[in-house]
Amino acid sequence: MRNTDFKSGNIRDWVQSHGAAHDAMLILDADSIMGPRTVMKMADALAAEPGLGLLQTVPRVLPGHTLWQALQSFASEVYGTNMGRGFAMWTGAEGNFLGHNAMVRVGAFARCAGLPHLPGRAPRGGSY
Known part of the structure; x- marks a missing residue:
């Protein structure tokens, strides 16, 4: 297959x-x-x-071993909750998978x- x-x-x-x-x-x-x-x-x-x-x-990025991973993790921690709430408010009962x-x-x-x-x-x- x-x-x-x-x-x-x-x-x-x-x-x-x-x-x-x-x-x-x-x-x-x-x-x-x-x-x-x-x-x-x-x-x-x-x-x-x-x-x-x-x-x-809401996915969170865990810290890794590189600067890029650390920056992604920081952004996820700072903005993740607001992104999730905004996403939920925007899509309502419908939503992106x-x-x-x-x-x-x-x-x-x-x-x-x-x-x-x-x-x-x-x-x-x-x-x-």
């Missing part, structure tokens, strides 16, 4: 092959760090709101997610 859709292809494959057996899924990146308390709060919020299809955290650190209701995701392949060469179309 050739994975031309990278992460979204992996998620699509899981939803199609295993998703029907689950109400929700937690989508993380390989470098995501999320504590069990956060996961439980997200699961409880999803269970309490049957119409909620997607719940995601950031692609990670999210708990997603599988049925709603399976019905509504997925984009067509665009014609042409990458990055505006096609595959890499």
Whole structure:
């Protein structure tokens, strides 16, 4: 099998092959760090709101070993909460899926997610 859709292809494959057996899924990146308390709060919020299809955290960049990582981490810490609040106020009940650190209701995701392949060469179309 050739994975031309990278992460979204992996998620699509899981939803199609295993998703029907689950109400929700937690989508993380390989470098995501999320504590069990956060996961439980997200699961409880999803269970309490049957119409909620997607719940995601505001990503934070952890400090790394380079100046660039340190600057990104600082900006994330200083502006992250305001960015998240502004994002939520701007989008309301609708919102962009950031692609990670999210708990997603599988049925709603399976019905509504997925984009067509665009014609042409990458990055505006096609595959890499």
